[in-house]
Amino acid sequence: MEAIIEKYKKSGVKLTPQRLAIIKFLEGNTSHPTADDIFKSIKKDYPTISFATVYNTLEMLKTNNGLVEVTINPERKHYDPNVETHHHAICKSCGLIVDIFTDFSKALGVVEDEVSGFVFSGNHINFYGRCGDCTSERDS
Amino acid sequence: MEAIIEKYKKSGVKLTPQRLAIIKFLEGNTSHPTADDIFKSIKKDYPTISFATVYNTLEMLKTNNGLVEVTINPERKHYDPNVETHHHAICKSCGLIVDIFTDFSKALGVVEDEVSGFVFSGNHINFYGRCGDCTSERDS
DNA sequence: TTCTAAGTTAAGAATGATTCTACTTAACGG
DNA sequence: CCGTTAAGTAGAATCATTCTTAACTTAGAA
Structure with a gap:
């Protein structure tokens, strides 16, 4: 602080x-x-x-x-407030956003050769789905 | 059509x-x-x-x-209008959005085990950078 | 500690994308 | 060609965010 x-x-x-x-x-x-x-x-x-x-x-x-x-x-x-590269899991039902800290840099790096002209500086992945609470709620 | x-x-x-x-x-x-x-x-x-x-x-x-x-x-x-899974390259300078059709499903699949409770149904990656036009414009 | 320049606060107005409303018009199955 | 019902239009309404302005703090300097 x-x-x-x-x-x-x-x-x-x-x-x-x-x-x-x-x-x-x-x-x-x-x-x-x-x-x-x-x-x-x-x-x-x-x-x-x-x-x-x-x-x-x-x-x-x-x-x-x-x-x-x-x-x-x-x-x-x-x-x-977290400015480091990370990703998000998003619940399509309630809007909950959960951080994901898995490192995908190796897998995503290949793109740099595939988009003509672009110079990349960062990336962000959204994983869409349904959170635990909303999943069990629907089941019940 | x-x-x-x-x-x-x-x-x-x-x-x-x-x-x-x-x-x-x-x-x-x-x-x-x-x-x-x-x-x-x-x-x-x-x-x-x-x-x-x-x-x-x-x-x-x-x-x-x-x-x-x-x-x-x-x-x-x-x-x-393209509703199939694909990703986007975004120019931070001019806002250009270019489609990316590389398949990352294998690399991204590992996440499903890492976020407790979530059931995933899709994902989307944003690659941020600078497009060809904006890159050469800055250089000149 | 006191002063002062410059940045900050608060209230409300302004903006601008999107949504809603009420009513008129047009699509299309029969 | 009709009737039902969805769709079109204009303009008002909404709502998150930004802007404006006057009064107020902060923080460094004296």
Whole structure:
């Protein structure tokens, strides 16, 4: 946490209590929250916080490589504090997003020769299916 | 084309000139158009067409498995008439989306054992990078 | 510790893609 | 050619996200 704070300070960013609360909420968070999830959570401690602040902070974190947008649900953006390459399992029934850390770099590398002209810098896999809860619910 | 028309007729949908124009525009189209792209294109022949018709038709096609939404750009949906499993190369500079038909099923299959409870039914890979045009443009 | 420049907050307006509504029009089986 | 019923249109509504502006903090400097 301390290290994170130092990192942002150095980039000329001011760390307000609201921002610290958002950073703390996100740190290690694997729930892939939306802006609204974050807003609701922070509002408990900072009742006057506005969406502008949430979006401003998310933008700042994105710029400083502290966050990535997860574009899975076309209705709203999800945010992921894990900026390392990883993949997602997505439940088509309830929308649950679970991280997958398997390394597929070897298998995916072959593509680099197959798409004319492209220079690749990253990849992301979505695995679609049905989560455990939704599977057992349907069975019952 | 004839086969496609028969398929939709059987499912109780009415094939209007507007719908046929949209189906024709999409058939074999690999440009991953947005609703606005489709609207603009169809408007040339049907100047009174409305967005409601475009969206209605896209919804109908989706329901009848004639189309998939491509959720890559959080600002707007793209549509892809190719409903078979395939992947996408995405230019981070200009937004170009190119299809990739390499089969990764063997390499990706291992995941099914690694995410507890999930039952998977499909997957999609996004390869991020820079397309040929944007690469040479930056170099020059 | 105090001052100050510059960045941040909050509220609400603005934007823009997509969806909905109400009503008119057209498709198509009989 | 009719009647039923889906589809078309225009415009309003929705909703996530972005923008605007004035008042307020932060953090480094004095």
